[in-house]
Amino acid sequence: MGCGISQNKENERIGAIFEAIRHERFPLATDLISKGKGVDYINYFGSTPLIESCKYRRNSIRKRSIVECDRESFVRFLIENTCDSSKYDIYGWTALMYAERNGHSKIANILEKKEENT
Structure with a gap:
């Protein structure tokens, strides 16, 4: 028997990442992503962590x-x-679109600069 992270454990960690983002616990989400395999995880709505972090209005x-x-x-x-x-x-929205819609103007500026540089 090998040791390591099973697929179920990895799925639980990915779920925890999106849950942390939804509850605005961004340091926890950063920590969970740092321990994983990348930053472009996708949930069942097609959202990435970047999209999910821009999805909700400023509180x-x-x-x-x-x-x-x-x-x-x-x-x-x-x-x-x-x-x-x-x-x-799945709704055809990008992180930039959500950031602009939800009042995250600094994040929208960051994303626009990234797009200009690619």
């Missing part, structure tokens, strides 16, 4: 909340680890 009226700073750091982490920012989810 704070304040200009710079801790969550928003963590979200921006997470997006930078994904980009530095060569995520594919051009992927679409």
Whole structure:
């Protein structure tokens, strides 16, 4: 018998990544992704971690909340680890589209610069 991560354990970890993102626990998501095989995991809606992090509206009226700073750091982490920012989810939306729609203007600027450089 070999040892290692079974497919079920890997699926649980991927599920935990998306759950952490949905609950805006970006440092945890960063840690879980760092222990894995890449940054372009896909959930059942076709979302990647990058798309998922841009999908929900800013939850704070304040200009710079801790969550928003963590979200921006997470997006930078994904980009530095060569995520594919051009992927679409099952609804035909990219991370940039969600960022613009949901008030994540700094993230939208980061994604636009990435697109210009590719």
